[in-house]
Amino acid sequence: MKKGLRFLTVALPLLLAACAPAPAVRMKGDAGQLAAQQSREQSLAQADHWVMQGRLGVSSGKDGGSGSFSWTQNGDQYEFVLRGPAISGADFRLSGGPDGALLEGLKSGPIRGPDAEALMRKALGWEVPLRDLRAWVLGLRADSGPADVSFGDNKLPSLLLQDGWAVEYREWDTSRQPALPTKVYASKSPYKVKLSIESWQFQ
Incomplete structure (x- = not known):
């Protein structure tokens, strides 16, 4: 084997290992971390209103898409707008509140229903946990049931x-107090939702 090829054979796995992202730090919270999380949630x-x-x-x-979004929350009322050429150039607008939801931007026309998650599932085939996501994007446990939380080295x-x-x-x-997430990845096989949050505005 030539020296150059032998070097690549040995060096390439080391180089790939060096480029691989370090695994995320995850540890069970101690009393102080759990108390700090409870304080954040309070x-x-x-x-x-944000x-x-x-x-x-x-x-x-099997299918998916991506794009830019804006999410406006006014109490129990919300408006979620998704734009992006990666989703067939379509813009979707999901709005509603306790009285029901409206999904606009479909070729077949707008559809209404009592449940926003059911509308997304029916129209787009997307399983998006919108009720829980409202809490999760703030870094909070949702009030829908028990939750298990692990912490990083940033506490x-x-x-x-x-x-x-x-x-x-x-x-x-x-830089915010309390701190807010800027990258949130939620998964439940086979569904995945990835949020990269660029700006927060609170009212």
Whole structure:
């Protein structure tokens, strides 16, 4: 074997290993971390008037799409707008509240229903846990059931397990108090939802 080829054979696996991302730190919270998380949740519990913007990717294991989004929350009323050429150039607008939901942007015309998640599932084949996601994007445990949370070396949530979903917190904006997530990946096989949050505005 020539020296150059032998070098590549030995060096390439080392190079690939060096380029691989380091595994996320995840540890069970101690009393202090759990208390800090509870304090964060209490501080943000009443944060129900905000605008969030960023990038979204959704996959069902077979189909998927991505684009830019804006999410406006005004109490129990919400408006979620998704734009992007990666989704056949279509813009979708999901809005509603306790009285029902409206999905616009479909070729067949707008559709209404009592449940936003059911509308997304029926029209697009996407399983998106919108009720829980409203809490998860703030880095909070949803009130829908038991949750198991692990923490990173920044003492903020790294992994949240709830309702059969695994929610990974890849990045945080620690310049805010309380800190807010900027990259949130939620998965429940075969579904995946990836949020890259570029801006938060609270009212």
